[in-house]
Every structure is written in structure tokens, then in C-alpha cells.
Amino acid sequence: MTASLTPAERSTELSQRLQRVRSRISSAAAGAAAPTLIVVTKYFPASDVHLLAGLGVTDVGENKAQEAAAKASSVQAQGLKWHFIGQLQSNKAKSVVRYAAAVHSVDRLSLVTALGKAVAAEQARRTQAGEQPRADLDVFLQVDLREQAAGGGLSGAGASRGGALPQELAGLAEAAAETAGLRLAGVMAVAPLGADAGEAFARLAALSGELQRDHPGADAISAGMSGDLEAALENGATHLRIGSDILGPRPAVR
Numbered sequence: 001m002t003a004s005l006t007p008a009e010r011s012t013e014l015s016q017r018l019q020r021v022r023s024r025i026s027s028a029a030a031g032a033a034a035p036t037l038i039v040v041t042k043y044f045p046a047s048d049v050h051l052l053a054g055l056g057v058t059d060v061g062e063n064k065a066q067e068a069a070a071k072a073s074s075v076q077a078q079g080l081k082w083h084f085i086g087q088l089q090s091n092k093a094k095s096v097v098r099y100a101a102a103v104h105s106v107d108r109l110s111l112v113t114a115l116g117k118a119v120a121a122e123q124a125r126r127t128q129a130g131e132q133p134r135a136d137l138d139v140f141l142q143v144d145l146r147e148q149a150a151g152g153g154l155s156g157a158g159a160s161r162g163g164a165l166p167q168e169l170a171g172l173a174e175a176a177a178e179t180a181g182l183r184l185a186g187v188m189a190v191a192p193l194g195a196d197a198g199e200a201f202a203r204l205a206a207l208s209g210e211l212q213r214d215h216p217g218a219d220a221i222s223a224g225m226s227g228d229l230e231a232a233l234e235n236g237a238t239h240l241r242i243g244s245d246i247l248g249p250r251p252a253v254r
């Protein structure tokens with residue numbers, strides 16, 4: 001669909017779509033601090049990341065370890081920050097910490113441990129190789145926002161979109177805060193399918209408040225995609241993850 005466009009035409013298209021999203025953000029965020037816009041480039045080629053960087057985009061998001069690693073190594077854009085936002089297997093931690101500034105999908109203790117080890121190893125490797133040091137990894141704890149029944153079970157509202165249960169957050173936060181190489185940034189969630197995004201993000205904001213009682217610096221809220229960025233901003237989102245409204249509809253699932 002986009003294959004027939006020249007780079008200049010594609011850049012114009014991306015620029016227009018980016019502009020529309022930015023004006024939606026500024027009308028929804030009116031008054032509040034401007035959120036960080038993470039442009040989700042999954043399924044789109046490295047050439048698009050390059051064009052976006054040229055349009056002033058500073059943060060990009062990817063959700064598949066292999067695709068992200070390949071793209072990050074082929075795009076040499078100064079100061080571009082990569083955010084890993086998809087479900088992550090612990091054995092991919094080593095690869096992800098080579099390029100990612102943040103992981104938004106941390107949902108279990110074993111992943112906290114794996115990321116901590118991987119960052120420490122990568123920091124040591126860069127020191128030895130005389131390369132630029134790697135900063136600590138920003139960790140967002142992903143929460144499953146599906147409504148829980150009184151007994152703790154998840155009531156029928158759709159399939160899991162990843163994430164820890166709300167009652168697991170405090171323990172995960174403690175572990176991340178104590179792990180060298182990691183910086184606990186805050187929480188992340190995807191609105192459950194079929195749920196009211198505003199209600200879901202209000203629950204996320206409350207969980208963020210609880211988290212900040214023990215970890216005052218962990219004030220980031222990563223929430224809001226193309227379809228629900230307004231609801232996310234109304235509920236305090238600091239990081240938006242926007243894909244299709246900027247890149248266009250994703251190619252059919254591979």
C-alpha cells in the first residue's frame with residue numbers, strides 16, 4: 001500500500017498524520033504537561049523510522065524482539081530512543097538492552113531479574129570496549145486492567161493483553177527498585193478489549209498513585225494508543241504509544 005510511494009511522498013504522508021495526532025494531543029492535554037509521544041513502528045520498515053526521525057520524532061516503540069533489534073541496528077539516528085512495548089521472553093533481555101532505553105512490558109519477577117543481569121552485562125561490555133556508557137534501563141510495570149471478580153478471578157472481559165495483576169505490582173516494584181541497572185519509571189497498560197478505556201485508565205491512575213507512595217520517582221504512566229489517547233490523557237498518561245494513526249493501517253498479521 002505504501003510501497004508505491006517515493007521517500008519524499010511517504011515523508012509528507014507521515015508528516016501530515018503526525019501533525020493530526022499532535023494536535024489531538026495538544027487539545028486533549030490542554031494545560032497539562034506535554035506527554036512523551038512514542039511512535040509505534042512495528043511492522044513498518046526501518047526507512048519509516050528514519051523518515052520519522054527526520055520529522056522530529058524522538059521516541060519509537062517496537063513489540064517484537066527480533067524485528068526491533070534488526071531495525072535499531074539499521075537506523076543510525078542521533079538521539080532516537082527505542083521503547084520495547086511487547087511481551088518479552090527473558091532470553092531476549094540481552095538483545096533488547098543493546099538498543100532499548102525503556103521496556104514497558106515488565107510483568108513478572110523473572111523478567112526483572114533477567115533485565116537487571118542483561119543491563120549490568122551490557123554496561124560492563126561497553127566500558128570494556130570503550131563505547132558510550134549505557135544508562136540504566138527505564139522499567140514500566142505492565143498491569144492487566146481487566147476487572148477482577150470478588151474472589152480475585154478475572155471476569156469475562158476479553159483475552160489477556162499481558163500484564164501483572166494489580167496485587168502483584170508492589171512486589172514487582174520493590175524488586176525493580178532494588179535491581180542495579182534498572183530505574184523504576186512507572187506503570188503501563190493497554191485498555192482491555194471491549195472495556196471503557198476511560199474507566200480502565202482511571203484504575204491505572206489509582207494504581208500509579210499507590211505505587212508512588214512507596215516509590216515517589218516512579219510517576220510515569222504509559223497508556224493510550226491511536227483509539228484511546230484522549231481517555232489516557234484525561235487520566236494522567238505521561239507516555240502515549242501511537243502506531244496506526246501515524247504509520248497507517250498495519251499490514252495483515254504475519
Ligand SMILES: *Cc1c(COP(=O)(O)O)cnc(C)c1O
Nearest residue numbers: 040063085225226241242243244
Ligand atoms: C501496537 C501497539 C500500540 C499502538 O497501537 P495503535 O492502535 O496502532 O496506535 C500501543 N501499545 C502496544 C503495547 C502495542 O502493541
